[in-house]
Structures are given as C-alpha cells and as structure tokens.
Amino acid sequence: MARKAETTKGRILKAALALFSTDGFDATSMRAIAKAVGINVGSIYNHFDSKEAILYRLYEYYAEQHRKARPQLDELLKLVETQSPQKVFETLEYGYPPEVSENISRVFMIASRRVNTDPISIQFIRENLFDDGEELIIPVLDKMMELGRIEPIDSRLFAEILIYHSFCAASYSNTPFRIQPENWRVSRKLIFSLIRPR
Amino acid sequence: MARKAETTKGRILKAALALFSTDGFDATSMRAIAKAVGINVGSIYNHFDSKEAILYRLYEYYAEQHRKARPQLDELLKLVETQSPQKVFETLEYGYPPEVSENISRVFMIASRRVNTDPISIQFIRENLFDDGEELIIPVLDKMMELGRIEPIDSRLFAEILIYHSFCAASYSNTPFRIQPENWRVSRKLIFSLIRPR
DNA sequence: GTCTATACTTAGATAGAC
DNA sequence: GTCTATCTAAGTATAGAC
Numbered sequence: 001m002a003r004k005a006e007t008t009k010g011r012i013l014k015a016a017l018a019l020f021s022t023d024g025f026d027a028t029s030m031r032a033i034a035k036a037v038g039i040n041v042g043s044i045y046n047h048f049d050s051k052e053a054i055l056y057r058l059y060e061y062y063a064e065q066h067r068k069a070r071p072q073l074d075e076l077l078k079l080v081e082t083q084s085p086q087k088v089f090e091t092l093e094y095g096y097p098p099e100v101s102e103n104i105s106r107v108f109m110i111a112s113r114r115v116n117t118d119p120i121s122i123q124f125i126r127e128n129l130f131d132d133g134e135e136l137i138i139p140v141l142d143k144m145m146e147l148g149r150i151e152p153i154d155s156r157l158f159a160e161i162l163i164y165h166s167f168c169a170a171s172y173s174n175t176p177f178r179i180q181p182e183n184w185r186v187s188r189k190l191i192f193s194l195i196r197p198r
Numbered sequence: 199m200a201r202k203a204e205t206t207k208g209r210i211l212k213a214a215l216a217l218f219s220t221d222g223f224d225a226t227s228m229r230a231i232a233k234a235v236g237i238n239v240g241s242i243y244n245h246f247d248s249k250e251a252i253l254y255r256l257y258e259y260y261a262e263q264h265r266k267a268r269p270q271l272d273e274l275l276k277l278v279e280t281q282s283p284q285k286v287f288e289t290l291e292y293g294y295p296p297e298v299s300e301n302i303s304r305v306f307m308i309a310s311r312r313v314n315t316d317p318i319s320i321q322f323i324r325e326n327l328f329d330d331g332e333e334l335i336i337p338v339l340d341k342m343m344e345l346g347r348i349e350p351i352d353s354r355l356f357a358e359i360l361i362y363h364s365f366c367a368a369s370y371s372n373t374p375f376r377i378q379p380e381n382w383r384v385s386r387k388l389i390f391s392l393i394r395p396r
Numbered sequence: 397g398t399c400t401a402t403a404c405t406t407a408g409a410t411a412g413a414c
Numbered sequence: 415g416t417c418t419a420t421c422t423a424a425g426t427a428t429a430g431a432c
Contacts, residue, residue, distance in 0.1 A: 039416070
C-alpha cells in the first residue's frame, strides 16, 4: 500500500499485511498491529470495523492491482495470429509492478490458509487466480488449435495444471518451503512443454 | 488412528485430526475436540499435556506410517538395472494403506499451514516429504544416468519439482482447491516426461 | 478416568476523555 | 483521531471431588 503509506490507514494495512503473512491471520492480534504502527489498539477501530475488515481491504486493493496487470484477451488473441505459441505464452505472464508482485503473493498465501473457514478468501482466490484459466488460457489455446498452430490438447486440463502451479508458488512464498524463482521458471517451462507446436 | 480408535486417547486423536483439517489448528478449541469425542474438556488433559501435544502425536504416528510405506532404496536401485525407467517410477509411489493415505494428506495440510510459526511442523514436512528427494529420487536418477538408461538431467532440480508437486497436492487436499486425482496423475506424468529414456 | 468448577490469559471490540 | 480504561467472550489449562 505504498500509495497511501503516509496515512494511518495505509500504515495499518501495510503492517497488517506484514504480520498476517509472517505470523498468520489468526495469530496476529490487533494489539500487535497497533504496536507495529505505533498507535493504540483502540485507534485502529477508527479506520476499520474489525480485523477481518483489514484483511478484506487488502483483498480489495490487490484484486484491483491484479486487474490492472491482467493481459487483455483480445490482444492475446490477435497475437496468436501473428506470433509463435512460445511468444504468446510469455505474454500470458502478469506484469505487476515490482512492489506489488511480492505483496500479492503474500496476500494469496494468507488467503490460501483460510479457504476452509472463510468464503471471502475462497472468492478472492477463485476470482483472481482460477477464473483467469477459464477466461484467458483456454480461449488462447483453443484459438491456437483452431489455427493449427499447436497439436490438439485438453485446454481445460492444461489451464488447471498451470494455474494450480501458480497458486502453489504463491501459497508458499515467504515460507521455508518457497521454491527458488529460477526453479519455478524451469518447472513452468516444463508445463508449457506439454504444448507441442505444429 | 484406527488402530486405537476404541481407546479414549485414540478417539481424541481421531477427532482432533478431523477438526484440525477442516477448521484449522488455531480455530479448533479443546472444547470442540472434547465435544466431538463426547467427554469433558478437562478429561483431555489426562491423555495429552496440551493441544500442541495432540498435533505432535499425530505427526509421530503418521511419520511412522510414512516410514513403513516407504520404498527401499536398495530395492529401487536393483530395479533400475532390470526394469525400464517408466516401471521404476511407478515403484517410487508410496504404498499407504487406503485409510492412512487420506489422513496423511490431511496431516501434511495441517502442518503446511504452520510452517511460519512452528519449527516442529517444518521438521515434520521436511523429514517426511523433502528428504525423500535427496534420499530416493536423486540416487535412482543418478544410477539411471550412470547405466545410460536416460538422457542426462539435473536430478536435484527434478526431485525438487516432483516433491513440491506432492507437497502442494497434500496441502490442498480437503479444500475447495483440491485438484482432482485424475488430473494429478496427468500432471505427475508430465513431470516424469522431463526424463527421456535412451 | 471422568466430571464440575474455576483460575488465568488473551483476544476483539467499545466508551468516553482529551 | 488518538488515547486510557474497560467490557465481554473465549481460549488453555488446572484442582479436586467422585
């Protein structure tokens, strides 16, 4: 939340994100957030109704960032006609600003640990990770097949594999089991190697 | 814990596993466990010192099951000499009893959400998931290369990819984002397709 | 071994002065 | 908007009767 880091509200959001992602949502107390910001517990409630409201505001903010960084489907479909499949796959990546990139992984991690108890966390993950599969990858692959650019493949299954891969990467960022970025690049390439150009 | 389901201790462990894996460790109270078992809260402390002690006993039990189901390295290495790489890969799977198979995934899921706060949970995952990479997959691949059975490959990186894949499967079992078993089989096959027989 | 009753702690949230 | 003080609820854990 660099955009509003100067306001108290922005500082609360920033501190909460840091604490939620290291200690977990449940284990983070409002007192801990207040202490990190340098204010009193009671003051937080001038800005947010509850601890969950802070989390949901983070979801809101990063969902917006996600939307902004999202590649446009119509542009991708145009690229399919002129570029190699390989080139198009590279364009499928989200172009987050550097600061957002790290934080959005953290938010996905926090949300992923709440999927059993919190419908809004489920919704956040679904809308911002899984739905892209339906809406971006599948049409792109289908168009590639239509144009005879690649061998036939189950585009739905492929999308599921790819997205699950991203999901896991995000879920274990900032943990001892975080896989190294260079290895993720290799395994992502591997998944794309499922698709054989014609 | 079917083995001891008849004792109160066993029933506590069984109920705790169920609750931890649906509601999460933090959100599960001792009262909820007691209620599920049909005893009073205080009675639990006759069997376990703390809530964490229950979890750690689960770790202990399923680590033992994991050890039992683990393929033997020397046998695998013998297989490498006589069987096709494909056949050997199939033997790399753990042969859990059906009831254990489902529960062990749940235990990994619980542990995976505690990796930021609990060293014992980290240790459980490391010992029972990641170390196998070092100790099983890498030697097997290295031997295959030595015998000229497969094209050269970075066995360490391959092991990391494969194990991370299993880890994620376990971490999201029992959640709305659980990938379907048949799709996991496909994506696992994909990973093994990295290895090219000679 | 199980129960009731309770101690002790910490959490989220609120009220009201400044 | 921030502070101090406090409420209420819930949690883990213990003591002691049966």
